[in-house]
Amino acid sequence: MKHTLVATMADGPAVLNRVVSLFRQRGFAIDSLTIGKTHEPHVMRLTMVVDGSKTAVEQVVKQLYKVIEVRKVSDLTDDQTVERELALIKVTSKTSALRAEILQMVDVYRARVVDIAMGSLTVEVTGPADKIDSMVSMLRPYGIKEMVRTGLVAMARGVTAGQEKGREALRLREVS
Amino acid sequence: MRLNGSQILSRSLHEEGVEVIFGIPGGTIMPLYDELHKHPMRHLLVRHEQAAAHMADCYARVKRDVGVCMGTSGPGATNLVTGILNAHMDSSPIVAITVNVPSTMIGTDGFQEADISGITIPVTKQNYFVRNTRDLAKVVKDAFFIARSGRPGPVHIDIPKDVLLNEVEYHVPGPVDLPGFQPNYEGSMVQIRKAARLIEHAKRPVIIAGQGVLISQATEELIAFAEKTNIPVINTLLGLSSFPASHPLYNGWPGMHGYVHSSYSLDRSDLIVGIGNRFDDRFCGKFSAFAPKAKIVHIDIDPAEVGKNVRVDVPIVGDVKRVLTKLTPEIGECESHDEWFAQIAEWKREFPLKQYTDDTPDLYTPQIINALYKATNGEALIVADVGQHQMFAAQYYRFDEPRMFQTSGGLGTMGYSLPGAIGAQCARPDKEVWAIAGDGCFQMNLQELAVLTQERIPVKIAVVNNGYLGMVRQWQQLFWAGNYQHVDLSGTPDYVKLADAYGIPGWRVSAPGDVKAAIDAARAHPGPALIEFRVFREENVFPMVPSGAALSEVIPDTPYVPAAVPTPVPVAAASSAAPTPITAQGGTR
Numbered sequence: 172m173k174h175t176l177v178a179t180m181a182d183g184p185a186v187l188n189r190v191v192s193l194f195r196q197r198g199f200a201i202d203s204l205t206i207g208k209t210h211e212p213h214v215m216r217l218t219m220v221v222d223g224s225k226t227a228v229e230q231v232v233k234q235l236y237k238v239i240e241v242r243k244v245s246d247l248t249d250d251q252t253v254e255r256e257l258a259l260i261k262v263t264s265k266t267s268a269l270r271a272e273i274l275q276m277v278d279v280y281r282a283r284v285v286d287i288a289m290g291s292l293t294v295e296v297t298g299p300a301d302k303i304d305s306m307v308s309m310l311r312p313y314g315i316k317e318m319v320r321t322g323l324v325a326m327a328r329g330v331t332a333g334q335e336k337g338r339e340a341l342r343l344r345e346v347s
Numbered sequence: 348m349r350l351n352g353s354q355i356l357s358r359s360l361h362e363e364g365v366e367v368i369f370g371i372p373g374g375t376i377m378p379l380y381d382e383l384h385k386h387p388m389r390h391l392l393v394r395h396e397q398a399a400a401h402m403a404d405c406y407a408r409v410k411r412d413v414g415v416c417m418g419t420s421g422p423g424a425t426n427l428v429t430g431i432l433n434a435h436m437d438s439s440p441i442v443a444i445t446v447n448v449p450s451t452m453i454g455t456d457g458f459q460e461a462d463i464s465g466i467t468i469p470v471t472k473q474n475y476f477v478r479n480t481r482d483l484a485k486v487v488k489d490a491f492f493i494a495r496s497g498r499p500g501p502v503h504i505d506i507p508k509d510v511l512l513n514e515v516e517y518h519v520p521g522p523v524d525l526p527g528f529q530p531n532y533e534g535s536m537v538q539i540r541k542a543a544r545l546i547e548h549a550k551r552p553v554i555i556a557g558q559g560v561l562i563s564q565a566t567e568e569l570i571a572f573a574e575k576t577n578i579p580v581i582n583t584l585l586g587l588s589s590f591p592a593s594h595p596l597y598n599g600w601p602g603m604h605g606y607v608h609s610s611y612s613l614d615r616s617d618l619i620v621g622i623g624n625r626f627d628d629r630f631c632g633k634f635s636a637f638a639p640k641a642k643i644v645h646i647d648i649d650p651a652e653v654g655k656n657v658r659v660d661v662p663i664v665g666d667v668k669r670v671l672t673k674l675t676p677e678i679g680e681c682e683s684h685d686e687w688f689a690q691i692a693e694w695k696r697e698f699p700l701k702q703y704t705d706d707t708p709d710l711y712t713p714q715i716i717n718a719l720y721k722a723t724n725g726e727a728l729i730v731a732d733v734g735q736h737q738m739f740a741a742q743y744y745r746f747d748e749p750r751m752f753q754t755s756g757g758l759g760t761m762g763y764s765l766p767g768a769i770g771a772q773c774a775r776p777d778k779e780v781w782a783i784a785g786d787g788c789f790q791m792n793l794q795e796l797a798v799l800t801q802e803r804i805p806v807k808i809a810v811v812n813n814g815y816l817g818m819v820r821q822w823q824q825l826f827w828a829g830n831y832q833h834v835d836l837s838g839t840p841d842y843v844k845l846a847d848a849y850g851i852p853g854w855r856v857s858a859p860g861d862v863k864a865a866i867d868a869a870r871a872h873p874g875p876a877l878i879e880f881r882v883f884r885e886e887n888v889f890p891m892v893p894s895g896a897a898l899s900e901v902i903p904d905t906p907y908v909p910a911a912v913p914t915p916v917p918v919a920a921a922s923s924a925a926p927t928p929i930t931a932q933g934g935t936r
Contacts, residue, residue, distance in 0.1 A: 180527065181526075181527060184476070185464065185468065185474070185476065188465070188468060189468050192468045192469050193469070196469045226654070229654070230651070230655060233650050233651035233653075234651055236650070236651070237472075237649075237651055238527070239472075239473045239493060239525060239527050239528045240527050241527050242526050242527045
């Protein structure tokens with residue numbers, strides 16, 4: 172099953188390399204991976220979607236903790252989360268009728284048109300991964316010329332924020 | 348105070364308590380060598396960087412401190428990699444230092460440039476590429492801290508040449524602050540109590556003592572724990588010597604070539620207390636069939652080892668010594684284990700190690716190890732290489748003092764023993780150190796004989812020569828229908844002459860009756876010495892758990908099966924006076 176892991180880590184030129192190397196070395200498949208800054212200086216946040224059994228993902232978390240720069244790893248899979256991904260999709264729209272259809276769809280998905288040209292228009296859509304999957308499948312018949320997705324970012328919802336798994340979970344399991 | 352990078356690095360190494368450095372200079376590392384000799388640290392000039400890493404690794408294991416090795420850029424750096432991974436697999440704390448091309452050349456494929464910090468990411472606990480001289484002192488401090496704390500491991504520091512040359516204002520680095528590196532040493536009391544209850548109620552318990560016991564220096568605590576609970580103690584290969592072999596509770600070591608009774612005890616046990624071990628595949632056999640009736644308590648400082656290979660019922664993450672200190676007093680009265688001990692004794696009687704009389708026509712490795720054990724009174728520090736002789740050494744030598752057996756366990760690096768023994772001897776100058784190597788292994792790092800001579804290191808070397816890559820040949824014989832492919836090492840040198848070429852006295856033995864005299868002669872010689880033992884060419888190691896089989900399927904012994912191909916003529920006799928040119932086939936010499 173798919174797991175959403177969030178890791179915070181000290182920034183540095185080799186950290187991302189180290190994390191990716193670890194996944195390759197241990198044979199863990201990554202569906203998506205995003206990295207970006209956080210509110211704390213010199214702390215980066217990594218969101219990963221990995222596919223694997225519960226025990227395999229537990230191993231991922233433990234191995235991630237062995238990376239010296241990694242401070243905290245959370246498995247958000249079972250938590251209440253806000254998940255977002257952004258996609259830019261350039262769709263063929265040769266006629267005004269087609270263009271109108273696409274614009275209607277853009278409206279339904281609460282997406283936006285960010286560029287329009289002769290024969291194509293570019294749509295920006297944000298949301299959980301399945302919403303984007305759905306929009307992509309609706310647009311595909313019109314002819315997608317180009318597409319890019321950022322990969323998922325996720326955050327636990329307010330009340331449950333701070334329910335870190337991983338190292339914490341290990342401690343908790345020991346205590347219980 | 349203004350210092351350049353070399354001065355800061357040398358000073359930092361000295362401040363970390365470094366006494367010995369193993370290395371070899373080259374183009375980019377020269378600024379460091381220009382400075383290093385001004386500091387009170389011994390430097391051993393190796394002949395190949397891989398050996399430097401092995402020396403630092405074995406030094407670290409024996410000394411229980413960080414070992415340091417260094418090399419220049421490019422090939423100097425990449426040559427270290429095998430040794431670094433070896434240290435990584437066996438949790439050995441080393442700091443490997445390499446100097447890269449100047450910053451302005453980095454990324455230009457400059458002469459002798461290698462992306463060594465990219466290469467060492469998966470083989471180190473942590474690595475650094477130092478961009479600024481200002482960071483150097485802090486990096487060294489962090490590196491040593493990381494190498495020796497928690498589960499020890501190798502740390503690599505790569506420094507561009509100009510960073511060594513630049514001068515900066517030197518500041519003593521502050522305390523180590525690594526929020527992402529907080530090993531848990533204590534162990535949870537709740538878990539410890541759970542383990543205590545399991546131990547009290549177990550009827551057929553077994554303790555596994557791994558290398559963690561040695562790293563944590565917890566032999567005393569382990570003995571107290573075993574004696575209080577009256578539980579037999581099994582070692583892992585790297586855990587050998589963590590529990591005295593002469594202790595009545597000592598129960599051998601199991602696994603691929605371990606004792607039958609040890610494998611059977613694990614297989615039939617109802618409780619396993621793993622202490623500082625990692626349930627490796629050579630030890631466990633088939634994971635899914637490992638100790639089917641046992642509950643498992645696992646004490647280890649590395650949470651990633653808990654539940655990695657086998658299911659664990661009570662994980663205790665912590666330092667072995669501290670956990671044992673808390674665990675032993677928590678345990679009340681235990682069940683009687685009399686029946687269990689009787690069963691183990693029966694297995695021991697039924698499946699003893701094979702013993703040879705002294706009058707066999709051929710020489711067998713157990714005869715050598717037994718003689719060595721007797722001659723050294725079991726007190727030598729043994730560094731075994733990798734293969735059949737390694738298994739024989741572990742089976743027949745018995746260790747009573749901690750850290751007296753060293754070998755490449757996880758990585759199985761052929762060529763470990765000679766450099767390893769040099770490192771071990773540097774750590775324990777008071778000890779008699781023996782490197783035991785097969786002829787295949789010995790040829791992988793024999794260039795280090797020069798270090799023995801140059802540095803007057805009195806390591807004794809036993810080359811167990813069967814003219815084969817013995818373990819591979821054994822597998823080809825047993826599992827590949829005797830199809831011997833490229834295992835015949837005919838063409839190997841005359842080891843006695845080879846030693847002589849390095850100024851090291853050598854003896855050659857091919858009869859069991861001559862073993863003792865040669866060992867005595869080598870021991871009596873004050874400096875390094877070498878004995879070449881010509882053993883029976885197709886000797887096999889048993890017991891054996893075939894790859895992928897369960898411990899219960901251990902094969903105690905098998906009658907000798909002649910090879911499908913004829914055995915080549917053995918190498919020339921010791922007495923051959925005039926050297927014969929080596930033929931293309933290498934059959935004569």
